Amino acid sequence: MKLITAIIKPHKLADVKDALQDVGVTGLTITEVRGFGRQRGHTEVYRGTEYQVDFVPKLRIEVVADTKDVDLVVRTLIESARTGSIGDGKLWVTDLDYVSRIRTGEVGSDAI
């Protein structure tokens, strides 16, 4: 079992979700995060004082997938999240020792 984590632009979520559903992903978890990277943030001005906001809003998407599906999920995710402009984000894959569904206690592939 693998955990696929991707940092994406928030407005791509709908596309990503639909694309993943299409390739059979039945569950995922998202988190609101802020990213710092090549994409610059923005400035805000309050009563003439300018602030630099370095971090930009991103979403983290996590998908637990069977090892055999990882390639497909990764490809699908990358394609659906891409806009081609700076700040599209990163994706990484971690190995999992163990996965379980809390409701039933099922483990491994059955759990996802």
Place this chain on the structure above:
Amino acid sequence: MKLITAIIKPHKLADVKDALQDVGVTGLTITEVRGFGRQRGHTEVYRGTEYQVDFVPKLRIEVVADTKDVDLVVRTLIESARTGSIGDGKLWVTDLDYVSRIRTGEVGSDAI
């Protein structure tokens, strides 16, 4: 050292925390997340237009634990988070290369 990550229903947090404390877990970190899975979301209606909210609020719980304690923590976590209805969530375990307590720089088991 292992990292145990669980996605649970928010209202089970108190139970989970108490249960984990009882088996000797002294620390954990939680994150507000949203999950998409078998459990359906809800609809909202604004001026006659209906929206489907696909994601449901969840909490992610992360516990770093000594390899020897993982079984106990996982079992405890699953039992205390379970309600038996759809959407109870997932749990997974990752291997850690290195763990450190920032305050003291202690590493490994001493760090948790």
Place this chain on the structure above:
Amino acid sequence: MKLITAIIKPHKLADVKDALQDVGVTGLTITEVRGFGRQRGHTEVYRGTEYQVDFVPKLRIEVVADTKDVDLVVRTLIESARTGSIGDGKLWVTDLDYVSRIRTGEVGSDAI
């Protein structure tokens, strides 16, 4: 490739970010989390009824780094996040199977 995750005190973020930039880290992702640990929370009183808030606000910092840079990043992160008082947080390192930049599809070291 490795993923370095640290739970730190929110007000240390600026220091940590600057320190990491100084050692060549070009990107990171942060998440607002709440931690439970040795550091106690606080109480709140509403109309004479007292509540205990066990969790304290923390930030999770995630940095994907080349294996050869991990030591430096970890050391830098720990030093810059340290205040010396309880609740400074934890840091852990996970191995990654695969890393990719979504915009370009580059993988491995090129992706970060």
Place this chain on the structure above:
Amino acid sequence: MDTGNIAWMLTASALVLFMSPGLAMFYGGLVRQKNVLSILMQVFMCMGMVTLIWLVVGYSIAFAGVATDGEAAFSLGGWSILGDPAHYFFARGLPLDPTVGDLAAHEGLTFVFQMMFAIITPALIIGAFAERIKFSGFMLFTALWSIFVYPVVAHWVWGGGFIGSEIGALDFAGGTVIHINAGIAALVMAIVLGPRRGWPKRAMPPHSIVLTVLGAGILWFGWFGFNAGSAGSANLQAVNAFITTQVATGIAVLAWITMEWIRDGHPTTLGAATGAVAGLVAITPAAGFVGIQGAVAIGLIAGVVCYLAIQLKTRFRYDDSLDVVGVHFVGGLIGALLTGVFAVQVLGEPILGDAAVGGSLEQLGRQAAGAAIVIVYSFAFTFVIAKVVDWTVGLRVAEDDEVVGLDLSQHSESGYIYDEAEGGAVTSLVGGGSAGPASTTTGEANLGDSGGVTRSAED
């Protein structure tokens, strides 16, 4: 009526109406986020439904007796018990007719000024059953209560009825009619509905004290219309009521936070806001009758006693969620009784013998009698109405709906959608135009899982 009096009563009526949104914010901030809209909605329902009820029968029941030369619909041994509901049925007889001359504006202003009181009184009760009442149950309860309880009590005290005329209890702006009445109804409702799931073990802190303080500010502002408007004209009594309102409220704020500072270790913002409301409530029956010194005393006592009173609910285990009993019932009672103590002869009518300052034991007795009658009546009728509603449409939401929150379960809405993910990408349009009789509770999994499917909007 001269233009100055009309000007003031128009202003006062608008101010009292504004108290309802103020109360909505005050209460709305005190509940958890998932129930904030249900509070706002219920207050708006009072603003809508009671307007209708008041013009159909409420005003008649409360005030027909006086307007029709003192003939009441029902009287018992010469004591007027009820106005004739048919008299102004559907506002028919209301003489908004310039040919009637002076009377017309006065009657119209009484009608609408008193309507605002009839609106806010049931709205006060909302705090007692917050976070767990069924919306349909709330609607029926409020409708019945606004027909069978509020106008009846208003008649007794203000409309020529026996409490005002025979017993001689004083109630300047509604300590008995409004606050004791609503407060005791709140107690009944808290008991009948039972506590919220998890109370008192689980924490249910206010989701926005900022909103609550804003509400308290609006209430304080509007209350000048409430109290000084109750003089009925722009006269000296109105000026006096205005001053005593300000004084008692300011003192009650100080008294409340002093109690907190001593007993809890911290003076709180929520305490200051609650103390203000307690002071406003307590001075209400007295505002036009007592002087500045009396107002100081009333504010002080209200601040201290109401602070202590709201602690009772945890002892007696009724979940009066937003402390309607502790603030409105107790505050109203303090004010009603102390009016008998501090009423000053020289203001308004000479009432209490010849003392320049001070009340009398006799008047205190009258005040107590008036309050007691209203307590008994309101308790009994509220209880009956509550039971009737419970047996018919039901009063309490299902447990799942309570967990999800009333905003989603009763109204299909969320109070706030702050984050991009929730507000933007995560939701998607289901149907244009009317949504059709949809339900948030259809328990179908959207990914075709064959396992047991249950509804679970929050969990």
Place this chain on the structure above:
Amino acid sequence: MDTGNIAWMLTASALVLFMSPGLAMFYGGLVRQKNVLSILMQVFMCMGMVTLIWLVVGYSIAFAGVATDGEAAFSLGGWSILGDPAHYFFARGLPLDPTVGDLAAHEGLTFVFQMMFAIITPALIIGAFAERIKFSGFMLFTALWSIFVYPVVAHWVWGGGFIGSEIGALDFAGGTVIHINAGIAALVMAIVLGPRRGWPKRAMPPHSIVLTVLGAGILWFGWFGFNAGSAGSANLQAVNAFITTQVATGIAVLAWITMEWIRDGHPTTLGAATGAVAGLVAITPAAGFVGIQGAVAIGLIAGVVCYLAIQLKTRFRYDDSLDVVGVHFVGGLIGALLTGVFAVQVLGEPILGDAAVGGSLEQLGRQAAGAAIVIVYSFAFTFVIAKVVDWTVGLRVAEDDEVVGLDLSQHSESGYIYDEAEGGAVTSLVGGGSAGPASTTTGEANLGDSGGVTRSAED
């Protein structure tokens, strides 16, 4: 003018001014979080810019005809079309002079009371182009509209112009002048600007219904000044207007949520607030002319019809983002027409023959004619102005700016900074003192990447 009338008109003017921040909150809650400040800002611009325009030429155009013994700047066959813009140019001729005696206060109060109307009318249009208009475009549009549309229509109906004087259409407090006028302009703007990116497929739910309900409460409160103040004095007609305003609004709330309950399955808080505004709009032209029963009818019809009307935009595919057309145009039209049906002789002037209650077919025709003329004029001139603005400074923001939100792209601000990371450590002071002509859109990467650099504050 006697003191009572002055007192009431001062109060009424303040109340109408207060409606603008109320509207800002009402509209502000309805947009997504990233655009909330742009709404608030635009309403404040109306409060600022229209004040200036009104004192320079607006008041003259609208009212110079009457004040100068009936001589209009332009008239067509005896029909007054325009007040003389030079007459009170820059408020020069305004006789705030105690030696003029009684006239002075009256004129001053008319000037400022009507100024508040001139402010809120263009503010209503904001709802139609919310979340996508360029700030500079908004400023120019609003300036031109406040010179060429609003005061002209105000002249026709209230300032001695032909709709009021010759055609004889009744408009007590602005059903035609304000709501139909702004509503039709809103329709034009929604069409000219085109829908928001993603509409109607992507969900754009209100970010804070709490804020919207607060705004509705302020509007309801302020509207008493709007309607009862339109009597011009603290008289019986003001009392009547006050009562009918309250009644129609309460009934409309009930009507709207009943429609929702039946058709959508849930009565909503947003529906209650919207119903209140619909009721307030519809009673506006009628408030001083109809009785309580007429107000009930108008409230009921407005609640039902406006509810149905706001569904039209998805059918006809114009993105009237906050339903200005459905609520203000339709509500205003309902009120304008029904004024011809329910106007009562005994209130105000004897208008409709001898019936004690009821209008006449003839008056209905006059009402329809007045409305039709304003619809045509407002449609045409708003369209022309919109196009002129679009060709010059531009009306719509760039796509990137729309995605980022107008708060950041137009104003370099965020409405809320709730989390510690954003409010504290993440941001850092760039320069003390004045920031210099900076821009949020400089497309430079802050880490020296050599790749293609684009601006992307949100993405």
Place this chain on the structure above:
Amino acid sequence: MDTGNIAWMLTASALVLFMSPGLAMFYGGLVRQKNVLSILMQVFMCMGMVTLIWLVVGYSIAFAGVATDGEAAFSLGGWSILGDPAHYFFARGLPLDPTVGDLAAHEGLTFVFQMMFAIITPALIIGAFAERIKFSGFMLFTALWSIFVYPVVAHWVWGGGFIGSEIGALDFAGGTVIHINAGIAALVMAIVLGPRRGWPKRAMPPHSIVLTVLGAGILWFGWFGFNAGSAGSANLQAVNAFITTQVATGIAVLAWITMEWIRDGHPTTLGAATGAVAGLVAITPAAGFVGIQGAVAIGLIAGVVCYLAIQLKTRFRYDDSLDVVGVHFVGGLIGALLTGVFAVQVLGEPILGDAAVGGSLEQLGRQAAGAAIVIVYSFAFTFVIAKVVDWTVGLRVAEDDEVVGLDLSQHSESGYIYDEAEGGAVTSLVGGGSAGPASTTTGEANLGDSGGVTRSAED
């Protein structure tokens, strides 16, 4: 007093009271989330504590001289310096007595209208020491300031004292008494307390501009009571003050955002709201004395100069957190001086010779003299009071308390609890009933760690 005047002064008093919650929202939105309640609390304390102080001695000090046939408690060479504090001690002598006839209502209204001014003046200072003051220190400071500074200055200018009577400085509604006075006190407090931890390097952006704009809206609305109420009756001067208030404020909004647009590249919502307050402040001393053209000039100058003035704090390194000096001191000074330039003879008393429009050099000198005296006095006495408070109970919170935020450290509360985890499961009930003199700062680890234990509610 006739009913119209009473009606207006009741309304005006209510409006001025409403400004305090408005100010609370305005300031509350400007601080970081962790301090929002502390602002609201402090304003409420002014509403409570100053009410008490005013009725005990404040009113006497300020106004006893006039009411008692011109005899002041202390006078220096015929110049009245202080009212007799004993004269109305604890409101004893206040003749709210109908037998006194006309005087009574007038005196009562003066008492309560002026009380509202006494409340909001120290509340203005709160912006200078926001986010770092100890609550007990604030309480003592405000009490002393409301005894030794505010009523004294009020006496000098309005109560028969030498600035108004001998020097002849004009101050219609409080430019000198309120805004210069509070503004200079704010400067002192900003200096004495020192900057917030991290200022100016670390960003401290407003947590809710929405709340601030709401507050600005309430302030604008309430200010009509403030300025037009300062005429004391519903007369032509009140009408004039109302109009000039609206005009100057609208123009100042435009002026401010134009400055921003030119210098910072973006017109901001916060700028519009701040500009409105600057305009309101500047017109305050002039409102009843200048005409519409004068109001335009004052609004324009205030918008431009106050915009520039708030940039000074970063240059001179005093952390006037919410810009009280830049807006209230500078705006008040502009208004005070320009009153001498633009005062018009025909309004109110004929003051400035025979020019129909325009002031005089002589009057400008009087205005400057009045302002200078108040600046010196307020600076000196505020400094002394600040030092006394600092040496006794202390003015500034501990560093840890500042980091945690004043809401938690001073009041054990959170302004908002939006997320389920925080509001629900994470917190748990500690004790029913009174919490006991607890403290948030007991530094004990709850998991029995034996290591060094420090308090750390936020870190």
